Amino acid sequence: MTAPDGSTLRITSLTALPPPGGQPVAGPPPEMQYLYGSGEAAALSVQAYRAMYSFLRNELGHLRDKRDARSVVLAPGSTIEDPRFYRCGALPQAVVLDIDETALLNLGFEADAVARGGGYDAARWARWEQTGADKVAAVPGAAETLAALRRDGYTVIFNSNRATSSAAQTVAALDHAGLGPAVLGDTLWLRGDGEASGKDTRRAKIAERYCVVAMAGDQLGDFTDLFNAPATSVRARRNLTSETALAPLWGAGWFMLPNPVYGSGLKGGLDDIFPPETRWTDPQEKK
Amino acid sequence: MTAPDGSTLRITSLTALPPPGGQPVAGPPPEMQYLYGSGEAAALSVQAYRAMYSFLRNELGHLRDKRDARSVVLAPGSTIEDPRFYRCGALPQAVVLDIDETALLNLGFEADAVARGGGYDAARWARWEQTGADKVAAVPGAAETLAALRRDGYTVIFNSNRATSSAAQTVAALDHAGLGPAVLGDTLWLRGDGEASGKDTRRAKIAERYCVVAMAGDQLGDFTDLFNAPATSVRARRNLTSETALAPLWGAGWFMLPNPVYGSGLKGGLDDIFPPETRWTDPQEKK
Numbered sequence: 001m002t003a004p005d006g007s008t009l010r011i012t013s014l015t016a017l018p019p020p021g022g023q024p025v026a027g028p029p030p031e032m033q034y035l036y037g038s039g040e041a042a043a044l045s046v047q048a049y050r051a052m053y054s055f056l057r058n059e060l061g062h063l064r065d066k067r068d069a070r071s072v073v074l075a076p077g078s079t080i081e082d083p084r085f086y087r088c089g090a091l092p093q094a095v096v097l098d099i100d101e102t103a104l105l106n107l108g109f110e111a112d113a114v115a116r117g118g119g120y121d122a123a124r125w126a127r128w129e130q131t132g133a134d135k136v137a138a139v140p141g142a143a144e145t146l147a148a149l150r151r152d153g154y155t156v157i158f159n160s161n162r163a164t165s166s167a168a169q170t171v172a173a174l175d176h177a178g179l180g181p182a183v184l185g186d187t188l189w190l191r192g193d194g195e196a197s198g199k200d201t202r203r204a205k206i207a208e209r210y211c212v213v214a215m216a217g218d219q220l221g222d223f224t225d226l227f228n229a230p231a232t233s234v235r236a237r238r239n240l241t242s243e244t245a246l247a248p249l250w251g252a253g254w255f256m257l258p259n260p261v262y263g264s265g266l267k268g269g270l271d272d273i274f275p276p277e278t279r280w281t282d283p284q285e286k287k
Numbered sequence: 288m289t290a291p292d293g294s295t296l297r298i299t300s301l302t303a304l305p306p307p308g309g310q311p312v313a314g315p316p317p318e319m320q321y322l323y324g325s326g327e328a329a330a331l332s333v334q335a336y337r338a339m340y341s342f343l344r345n346e347l348g349h350l351r352d353k354r355d356a357r358s359v360v361l362a363p364g365s366t367i368e369d370p371r372f373y374r375c376g377a378l379p380q381a382v383v384l385d386i387d388e389t390a391l392l393n394l395g396f397e398a399d400a401v402a403r404g405g406g407y408d409a410a411r412w413a414r415w416e417q418t419g420a421d422k423v424a425a426v427p428g429a430a431e432t433l434a435a436l437r438r439d440g441y442t443v444i445f446n447s448n449r450a451t452s453s454a455a456q457t458v459a460a461l462d463h464a465g466l467g468p469a470v471l472g473d474t475l476w477l478r479g480d481g482e483a484s485g486k487d488t489r490r491a492k493i494a495e496r497y498c499v500v501a502m503a504g505d506q507l508g509d510f511t512d513l514f515n516a517p518a519t520s521v522r523a524r525r526n527l528t529s530e531t532a533l534a535p536l537w538g539a540g541w542f543m544l545p546n547p548v549y550g551s552g553l554k555g556g557l558d559d560i561f562p563p564e565t566r567w568t569d570p571q572e573k574k
Contacts, residue, residue, distance in 0.1 A: 265325025
């Protein structure tokens with residue numbers, strides 16, 4: 001919509017409206033052009049995985065005693081202002097990742113959604129989990145980094161809200177993208193039938209077996225459910241990430257991947273997003 | 288539009304269409320909700336600046352001879368497949384950053400654009416540069432990191448396509464956001480009247496005076512104009528970042544900030560963005 005550098009135009013069409021003449025408008029919206037099509041988003045992803053690898057090498061690579069490693073999973077009783085972490089002891093070291101748009105790009109599902117128009121359809125997503133295993137790709141940087149981490153002795157564990165009932169197909173999708181192996185109940189944790197969407201319960205189970213030295217996700221809930229407490233305003237939720245005791249974790253144990261296409265961050269009207277003290281009116285329009 | 292985790296809905300309205308009844312729809316589109324409103328995007332930004340600081344500390348902090356530092360600016364004659372870098376010698380070390388959506392969030396301009404509707408207007412942007420200096424905010428993580436880098440002895444230099452004619456107002460905007468100081472021609476390089484949008488010319492001038500040990504931007508052109516060669520397909524441009532000799536620079540000298548709102552990465556139709564081998568059709572629809 002706006003191009004401050006003056007050199008570029010957004011070439012796109014809108015797909016969230018009902019198709020005017022029966023045929024949906026078959027153009028990806030800008031957030032999909034960005035995430036799935038741009039070199040900028042690919043660079044962000046490569047950078048996030050590189051930051052994870054460098055962090056583990058620089059911060060943990062030189063520890064003489066692995067019991068000095070620090071878990072990055074919040075322990076029960078934590079608050080955002082008073083975070084406490086699991087103790088690691090002699091547990092084996094692991095990295096915990098979300099799957100969708102963190103390690104795996106759901107290209108087939110998203111292209112189908114654009115071509116079809118309309119909003120999110122949970123039943124269609126369930127069919128995608130069951131049948132789309134060969135229509136995905138790895139997030140740039142993910143496959144190489146996970147392979148390197150496994151070579152270095154870290155266990156790679158996925159914690160996802162995909163359904164446990166499609167575990168075999170999710171394993172196949174991870175394998176297809178070069179991200180595996182993953183074994184349900186050990187290195188793959190999925191959402192059970194009727195289970196809530198929070199991930200803290202599964203994170204706790206993982207943290208009891210492993211020293212989780214790094215986590216990666218595209219949603220704040222991939223790090224702690226505390227970010228998604230009800231009645232948190234848009235502005236407050238944003239500030240929770242950058243203005244609290246948790247801020248120092250980004251790039252240092254917690255690694256964020258880009259996803260402007262869907263998720264808990266996409267909400268808010270003008271007054272939620274733009275603070276009153278920053279509002280501006282074009283002086284030309286005042287005349 | 289799509290919410291694989293099943294737990295979230297996009298709450299938004301569309302603003303790029305002509306207003307139906309004369310009044311624009313006053314809701315930020317999803318890419319603005321993400322960049323300016325989400326904790327996820329704030330985390331990405333904090334992480335990028337943290338990665339920059341850690342890189343400089345870990346890679347350069349221990350150099351006994353500063354002449355061993357490596358420039359991250361491509362030298363003349365470089366190609367993407369055969370990148371060569373400036374020599375540093377004894378030049379003072381510097382970090383070079385873009386301004387808009389790299390160090391500074393243009394909140395006032397973007398909110399006005401949403402409320403007004405319609406596309407990008409270069410004349411309005413020019414008026415924004417002239418009058419919006421107090422309607423901006425720092426990108427999360429930027430102010431603290433730039434201050435720390437200056438304390439550590441690095442020179443912080445801005446290279447932007449903002450107009451030289453509004454240099455004073457750009458300095459004021461940087462100061463307002465806590466990102467200054469910046470001095471035109473030394474630590475602030477802007478686009479001259481009639482000058483092209485590429486940044487290589489100014490980058491070369493900076494690299495002759497400083498050893499540029501890190502760069503940050505939200506567009507590929509903030510790193511080298513080679514990414515924006517004409518006739519590069521969407522897919523090829525994406526692969527240039529992640530599948531070439533330049534890929535190892537992300538997070539290790541080159542630092543990308545998120546921006547799905549505008550820029551050179553926002554282009555392409557379905558077939559450009561989604562490779563044919565990843566196309567999927569919901570099996571239910573086939574029946």
